[in-house]
Amino acid sequence: MKIAIDAMGGDFAPDAIVEGVAMAAKSGLPEGVTLVLIGNQPVIEALLAKYETPANSPITVFHADEVIGMGEHPTKALSQKPNSSIGIGFKLLKEKQVQAFCSAGNTGAMHVGALFSVKAIEGVMRPCIAGFVPQLAGGYAVMLDIGANADCKPEVLAQFGELGSIYAQYTFQLDSPRVALMNIGEEEQKGSLVAQAAHQLLKENRRINFIGNIEGKDMFTNKADVIVTDGFTGNALFKLGESFYNVARTRDIQDDFIAKTNYESVGGSPIVGVNGNVIIAHGISSALAIKNMINLAIRQVESDAYTKIAQALS
Structure with a gap:
C-alpha cells in the first residue's frame, strides 16, 4: 500500500507536513505501507533529517517542480501546472502507482483534480x-x-x-x-x-x-x-x-x-463518489493532523469503500 502526501500543500507546508509524516513513521506504520512525499525533494529530505525520521522508514520522495497556491483558480492551476505536487499526486493515483492521495492544499484543486483524473464513479x-x-x-x-x-x-x-x-x-x-x-x-x-x-x-x-x-x-x-x-x-x-x-x-x-x-x-x-481514495485536510493542518490524516487514508484503502460503491451502482 502506497499513500501519497502533498508535501507542499497547506498553510504550514512543507514543515508541518513532513513533521506529520515523520510522526507517523515513528509511531509505526502497518506492515507493507509506504508513504510517498511529493514536492521539492531537497527541501523534503532536509526536513526529514530535521525531524529525525528513522533511516529505515518506509518513506520515498517524488520530486515536483511546482506548487498550486491556496488562492489559485483550481482548473487553471491544474492545467497550467501539471508538474505541481497536486498534479503529480493525481497522476500517480490515476496510474495506480499509489492507492491514496492526501493534501492540505488548495481544496478546489483537489476536488477538480479528482473529477478530471480518477473521475466520478459511473452513476454518481x-x-x-x-x-x-x-x-x-x-x-x-x-x-x-x-x-x-x-x-x-x-x-x-x-x-x-x-x-x-x-x-x-x-x-x-x-x-x-x-x-x-x-x-x-x-x-x-x-x-x-x-x-x-x-x-x-x-x-x-x-x-x-x-x-x-x-x-x-x-x-x-x-x-x-x-x-x-x-x-x-x-x-x-x-x-x-x-x-x-x-x-x-x-x-x-x-x-x-x-x-x-x-x-x-x-x-x-x-x-x-470518485474512482480512488482522495483525502482533503484543513489548510491549517498541524503535524498531528497530518499524522491522523495518514491513518485515515490507510483505513480507507483497507475498507475498499470506493470499489464497493462502484459495484453497488453498476
Missing part, C-alpha cells in the same frame, strides 16, 4: 466531501456533503444517502447504517421543497436504512450513522462543531468528547 451524479461527526456515546457519524456541492437537487441528496450508507458500512463495519436527513424538524412534511422531495426519495429507497429527519440538536446524539445534507448546510454545521474545541480551550475546559471535535483528531475528509 455529484461526488461529495464527507466529514466525521463525533458521537456522545462514542464513534463517529459520517456527514455528506460538507462543502463540495452548495446547492443540491433532491435526487442528489438522496444519492448522498446511498453513498454514505455504503461508505459507513465498509469503513465503520456496520451491517445496516442508519441514514438520516438533516432538516428543520422531524416531521416528514417539514423543510424546504428540496428537503421534502429528498425525504420521499430516501424513504422509497429500499437499499438503505432511512430513519427520517433529524435536527441540528441531534447531530452528536447517536441518532444516525449517516447524516445527509447539502454542502452549504453541512459545511456550516461541521465548522460550528469544530469550533467547540477552540471555545473549550479558551475556557480551559477538558472534555473527551469536545477533544474529538478538534479537526486534528481525524485529520481529513474523503471525497466520496
